[in-house]
Amino acid sequence: MTPLSSTDLDAIRLSIQVAVAATLLSLPFGFAVAYLITFVRFRGKVVVEVLVNLPLTLPPVVVGYFLLLLLGRHGWLGSLLDLAGIRLIFTLKAAVIASAVVGFPLLVRSLRIGMEAIDPQLIHASRTLGARWHDTLLTVILPLSLPGLAAGSSLMFARSLGEFGATIIVAGNIPGITQTIPLAIYDYAASPSSDEMALTLCLVSVVISLIVLFMHEIMAKKMIRRD
Amino acid sequence: MQISMTAQKSFGAFTLSAEFTASGDRVGIFGVSGSGKSTLVSMLAGLVEPDSGEIILDGECLFSSTSKINLRPEQRRIGMVFQQHCLFPHLSVSNNLLYGFNRCPPQFRNIDFNMLVDVLQLKGLLDRGVTRLSGGEKQRVALGRAILANPRLLLMDEPLSALDDGLRFQIIPYLKSVSERFGIPYLFISHSLVEMRLMTDTALVFEKGRLVEQTTGEQLARNRIGKSQVGYINLLKLGRPSPASSLYSYPWGNSRLLLSAVSDNEEVLAELSSKDIILFKNHPVAISARNLLKCTVRSIFDSRGTNGIELDCSGNTLISEVADDAINELEIAKGNTVYAAVKASAFRLPGFRPSGKFIS
Numbered sequence: 276m277t278p279l280s281s282t283d284l285d286a287i288r289l290s291i292q293v294a295v296a297a298t299l300l301s302l303p304f305g306f307a308v309a310y311l312i313t314f315v316r317f318r319g320k321v322v323v324e325v326l327v328n329l330p331l332t333l334p335p336v337v338v339g340y341f342l343l344l345l346l347g348r349h350g351w352l353g354s355l356l357d358l359a360g361i362r363l364i365f366t367l368k369a370a371v372i373a374s375a376v377v378g379f380p381l382l383v384r385s386l387r388i389g390m391e392a393i394d395p396q397l398i399h400a401s402r403t404l405g406a407r408w409h410d411t412l413l414t415v416i417l418p419l420s421l422p423g424l425a426a427g428s429s430l431m432f433a434r435s436l437g438e439f440g441a442t443i444i445v446a447g448n449i450p451g452i453t454q455t456i457p458l459a460i461y462d463y464a465a466s467p468s469s470d471e472m473a474l475t476l477c478l479v480s481v482v483i484s485l486i487v488l489f490m491h492e493i494m495a496k497k498m499i500r501r502d
Numbered sequence: 503m504q505i506s507m508t509a510q511k512s513f514g515a516f517t518l519s520a521e522f523t524a525s526g527d528r529v530g531i532f533g534v535s536g537s538g539k540s541t542l543v544s545m546l547a548g549l550v551e552p553d554s555g556e557i558i559l560d561g562e563c564l565f566s567s568t569s570k571i572n573l574r575p576e577q578r579r580i581g582m583v584f585q586q587h588c589l590f591p592h593l594s595v596s597n598n599l600l601y602g603f604n605r606c607p608p609q610f611r612n613i614d615f616n617m618l619v620d621v622l623q624l625k626g627l628l629d630r631g632v633t634r635l636s637g638g639e640k641q642r643v644a645l646g647r648a649i650l651a652n653p654r655l656l657l658m659d660e661p662l663s664a665l666d667d668g669l670r671f672q673i674i675p676y677l678k679s680v681s682e683r684f685g686i687p688y689l690f691i692s693h694s695l696v697e698m699r700l701m702t703d704t705a706l707v708f709e710k711g712r713l714v715e716q717t718t719g720e721q722l723a724r725n726r727i728g729k730s731q732v733g734y735i736n737l738l739k740l741g742r743p744s745p746a747s748s749l750y751s752y753p754w755g756n757s758r759l760l761l762s763a764v765s766d767n768e769e770v771l772a773e774l775s776s777k778d779i780i781l782f783k784n785h786p787v788a789i790s791a792r793n794l795l796k797c798t799v800r801s802i803f804d805s806r807g808t809n810g811i812e813l814d815c816s817g818n819t820l821i822s823e824v825a826d827d828a829i830n831e832l833e834i835a836k837g838n839t840v841y842a843a844v845k846a847s848a849f850r851l852p853g854f855r856p857s858g859k860f861i862s
Contacts, residue, residue, distance in 0.1 A: 396584055396588045397590060399544075399547075399549050399575075399582070399584075399588075400582065400588040400590075401590075402548070402549065402574075402575035402576055403547050403548075403549070403575050403576075403581060404576075404581070404602030404605060404647065404648070404651045405576045405579075405605030405606055406605055407574070407576055418592045419591070419592060
C-alpha cells in the first residue's frame, strides 16, 4: 500500500477540521430548532419541519448550487459580505457551511428524538419548583437531551466527513486549502496511475467513519436504555 | 387556605367549569377519571391557562381573564406532587430535593432541610441516583422536593395511585405529617374514597367537568354505599396481634377481633366492607364467622338504594348495609341491639398477605 503523501495528510486534517467546525457551528442552531419543533406550539410548524429536512432529500450538488447563488460575489448575502471584505466562496469556511447545511437535518432529527423522550411532566415539575422557562431549559431539557445531542453530533460529523457534492461547488478542490478526503479521492480516481493512493485514502476514510459510527451506536444505546 | 375559582377550560367536546370556593388546610377534589380533576390542578399551578374566569388564592389573584392577569407557575408558589413521582433522572436524591429550595427566594425559606430529611427518612438515600429508588422512596423524595420549595399551597395529584396498596398506606402518614409539621395546606386529588377520608376534611366532588357536591370524605363515602360495588369500607385501627389458635387476635379499642391475616406493626389499618357484616336480631347459637359483636344501632341512613346502619360496637364505629326487608325483619331502629358477625378472612390488611408475610 502506498504511504500517505503530505497532500493526503492535509486532506485528512482539513476533513476533520471541516467536520468538527460544521458540527460545532450547527449545535446551537440545531438545539434551538429541535426545541422549537418539540416544545413550542406555533403556526407553520410543518413548513419549518419541511425546510429543515429539505437538504436531506435534495442532491448535495443542488444545495451547493443554492449556496453558491446565496454566498457568491453577486449573491444576496455574498454581495453584502463582499462589502464588509468577507469572501467565503472557495475557502475552507465555505466547505464548513456546505457540510453544516447538508448535515443539519441529521442533527435536528436526533435531537428531536432525544427531546421527545423527555416526560413533559418533568418540565411541569421544574416550573412548579420555581424555575423560569430558561432555567428549565438549562437544568432539565439540556441535560436530558445530551444523549440525543451526542448521537446527532456524531451522525453529523460522519456525514460531514463524506460531504462532496456541495463542497466541490462552493469550496472547490484546492489541495491544502479546501481539498478534503472525498475530493482528494476524486482527484486520484480521475488519474489512471493513482489507484493505490485512492485506496489508501479510502481506508483512512473507512477507519474514521467506523470510529465515529461506533461512538454513535454506543450513545444511541445509552439513549434507549434511559427511556 | 382560602381558594376561589371560577375558571373554564375546553378541550374539544369536554368543558371543565371549575366554580367553587373552598377553605381549610386539607381540601380534597374527588372524581372519576375524565372528570377534569387534573386540568383543574394544572390551571391552579399555572401549567394550563383557563379560557376564561378567575383564580384567587388567599386574596391574591393568580389568574383573571378580564384583568389580563396570569401569574407564571414559578410566581405562584404552589407546589405539586404528581401521580408519577416526576423526579429528575439526571440528578441525585439530594439535588432533586434542593431543586426547588435553591430557587425559593430567601425570605420564604422556612423549612429546614435536615429536619425534612429526618421526617421523610431519606438520610441514607441522599447520594443515590433516583433511578435506583423503590416506588415508595421515589414518592417520598418527590414530596420532600415539593415541600422544600416552601410552597404556600401543595397540590397532590393522585400521588398514591401509582403505588401498590402496601406502599399507599405507608406513604399516607408521611403526607399528613409533613403537611401538618411544616404548616402547608394542601389540595388532595383522588378517585379513592378511602384516600379522601384519610387525607381531607372537605371534599369537592367533580363529575363531567362540573362541581356537583361539596361535603366531607366520610359523608361522601356514606352517601355512595349503594353505588359502590365494594360498599362502604370500614377502616379499623388495630393494635399488635397475638396468635389465637390458627388465627390472630387484634385489639380494637376496648374489644378484640380475630383475623386470618397477620401484621408485624404496632398499629395497622384494616379494611372491612359494609357488605361483609351480617346482622342478627338475637345472639345466634353457633356460627362459623369468628367475630360476633354486640352492637347498638346509632343511626340508619339511606344511601342510593340501600340502607347504611351505623353501629356502636363497645365505643367503636362500624357501618353495615342492609336491604329494606332486613330492617323490618330485624326491627332495626336507633338504640336497638343487634349482633354483627364478621368472618376472620373478611378483613383486609393492605400490604399484608394472608400468610402473614409483609409485601416489601
